[in-house]
Each structure stands twice: as C-alpha cells, then as structure tokens.
Amino acid sequence: MSASERNxxxxxxxxxxxxxxxxxxxxxxxxAIELPPSMTSRFDMERFGMGPMATPRQADLFLITGYLSTKxxxxxxxxxxxMPDPKYVIGFGSCTLNGGIYFDSYxxxxxxxxxxxxxxxxxxxxxxxxxxxxxxxTLMEMIRKGEANGWKRYKENYEWYKKNxxxxxxxxxxxxxxxx
Amino acid sequence: MTSSMNxxxxxxxxxxxxxxxxxxxxREAKIEVESENTLPVxxxxxxxxxxxxxxxxxxxxxxxxxxxxxxxxxxxxxxxKFIVSTKIDREKAEFVxxxxxxxxxxxxxxxxxxxxxxxFAGNNDMKPLFLENWDDxxxxxxxxxxxxxxxxxxxxxxxxxxxIHEAKIIRGDING
Ligand code: SF4
Numbered sequence: 001m002s003a004s005e006r007n008x009x010x011x012x013x014x015x016x017x018x019x020x021x022x023x024x025x026x027x028x029x030x031x032a033i034e035l036p037p038s039m040t041s042r043f044d045m046e047r048f049g050m051g052p053m054a055t056p057r058q059a060d061l062f063l064i065t066g067y068l069s070t071k072x073x074x075x076x077x078x079x080x081x082x083m084p085d086p087k088y089v090i091g092f093g094s095c096t097l098n099g100g101i102y103f104d105s106y107x108x109x110x111x112x113x114x115x116x117x118x119x120x121x122x123x124x125x126x127x128x129x130x131x132x133x134x135x136x137x138t139l140m141e142m143i144r145k146g147e148a149n150g151w152k153r154y155k156e157n158y159e160w161y162k163k164n165x166x167x168x169x170x171x172x173x174x175x176x177x178x179x180x
Numbered sequence: 181m182t183s184s185m186n187x188x189x190x191x192x193x194x195x196x197x198x199x200x201x202x203x204x205x206x207r208e209a210k211i212e213v214e215s216e217n218t219l220p221v222x223x224x225x226x227x228x229x230x231x232x233x234x235x236x237x238x239x240x241x242x243x244x245x246x247x248x249x250x251x252x253x254x255x256x257x258x259x260x261k262f263i264v265s266t267k268i269d270r271e272k273a274e275f276v277x278x279x280x281x282x283x284x285x286x287x288x289x290x291x292x293x294x295x296x297x298x299x300f301a302g303n304n305d306m307k308p309l310f311l312e313n314w315d316d317x318x319x320x321x322x323x324x325x326x327x328x329x330x331x332x333x334x335x336x337x338x339x340x341x342x343x344i345h346e347a348k349i350i351r352g353d354i355n356g
Contacts, residue, residue: 099334106319
C-alpha cells in the first residue's frame, strides 16, 4: 500500500487521532518560549484536544523548537525512534528549516528533514503563538486528509535517513554516562 | 580603584617584576604577566581576597602565534575584579593547571583543551566536555573555518531560484 492510500479504518482512526494530540516538545532552542503562551489561557491550545506529554512512548507529536547541535540531534533521533506510530513532527522556527542564524556553525545542523521526516514547518524566528496554533490546525487537517505521513516515509526511506544521519553525526549511538 | 585592589596590586608589584597593570574601571584591572609568574600572581591575589575564579578562558592571537590565557578573579568583599592574562606559545600550547587552587578549573581546562587544543600539565582529565565525535582541529582556533566545515558536514536546503520573480523586483514591478 502506498503512503497515500488508506483503508476505511485508517480514515476513521485519523479522524480520532487528529482530535487527541499529545505533544512531546523537545525544547532545543529559544523558540520554545512561545509554547507557554500557546498553552495557557490566552491562546489555550487544550481546546483542540492537545496537551503536553512527558515521555516519547505516549506522544503522537514531536515538536522540535529550534537549533539542533549534533549532540542534540543524536538524542532527537533516539527519541523519535522510541515514539510509536503514527507519529508526527513539527519543525519550529527557521533554525530547523535552514539553520537560521546558526547556518555556519560547526556544531548545528542546517535542515531537520534531512535526518528525520518533518510533516510541517513553522517559519519565523521565533514564530508567534498565532502561528503555532495555525500550524497545529493545519497539522490536524493534514492528518484527517492522510497527508501527514512522515512516519511512513521514514520507514520507506530508512536507508536514506540513516545515511544522512551517519554523514553528519559519524555515529548515531549515544555514548555518555546516561547511556552506557 | 578601591583601596583593597590597590593593596593587592602593591603586593603583586613587590613580589614580581615585569607586571603590566591596566586600569579598566573603578573595580576592574588587567594584570599582564609572564607565563612563569602567572601562578604566583594568582596565589597572591587569592590570598588578598580575590579567591573566586569566575572564568578561565583563552584568546587566539594567530598572527602573533600566541594564545592568551585569561583568569578572572573576583572578590566577594568589595566587588573588585582582576583579569590576569598571560601569553603562551601557540605551537606548543601547554600550560600548568590551577586545579590545586581552584578545583573547578578542571572543567575550564577541559574546555580549553577541547576548543583550543591547550594542554594543562597536572590535569589528566582531558575528556571532551561538550563536543561529541569531533573530527577536525579544535573549533575555536582562528584557523578553523566553521562555514567550510558546516558545508562539508551539514547539507543545506536548496532553494529554487525564481528568475521571473527576481526580474520583476529588479524592474520595480514589485517590492522585494
Ligand atoms: S529560529 Fe530563531 S527563535 Fe528559533 S531557535 Fe532559531 S534563533 Fe531561536
């Protein structure tokens, strides 16, 4: 079955999925500061059925909120792979899009979708809560239409993603006192 | 300068010849010393109440082939600050540790080793502190080119050029 074809059960499931999104926000960069106002009473994203989630295994949505150093990217990939399908990724801010102001840094990557599939980007440095809410709405719409299938792309193009990860990181495994 | 800073400076001048003192501010002065006199100066200042090592860092003076090591000492009694600076050879980037005076220096020295390639005799803990799998010359040396490295390792997004759009901007049909 190709990525865009869904059977009736999947279509029903997608309706439900889009209405209960648990979000793991990996606050890598400054853009994350726009999340508290998006969550709290003024913009109140819980009215969409969204909420923050603490662990990757319970989360549907992975929010990468800014610049990623190679060190962080290793953890991000590890976290992404721990999330169960279906899973969605939002790249937040220009740093995830094209490196932003860190485009020439020796330690930060320049585009996130080269390493893990990104369903949606929010442009801006940093995006305002309105943009964040707009992006969540768009993502929900995409899920209902079956367009948010980065998780399928990741499986289908696993070798390509792995190759890119290895090229920039040398190795994806993490060696530090917490993972040995 | 505050009187306690003056007292400390007197002590330094009496004990060690060849120090250059630059007054920066009411509560801030820079002391430039030869590398062999650095530790004595630091320990005199530490004895005079400037016992907080706020920072140990380095500056790469590539043209002069030198690294400048900078120790910033702070006094909690009068808020005075001394910047002790010394030059070491860039080719043979080695100095002695100050871990016996400030245990925290271990991490500053690890950082300097990682980012400038400076070794510190007496500090055997030279594991990388921040970088993982680093595979080039230390990244804060001036002869390291971060843009080149980034291009090599982290591919960029390619944008398609819209020539018609650009031509319209040039012609003034639309504002770019
Ligand atoms: S895009 Fe801007 S706000 Fe977001 S992480 Fe990068 S520098 Fe910070």
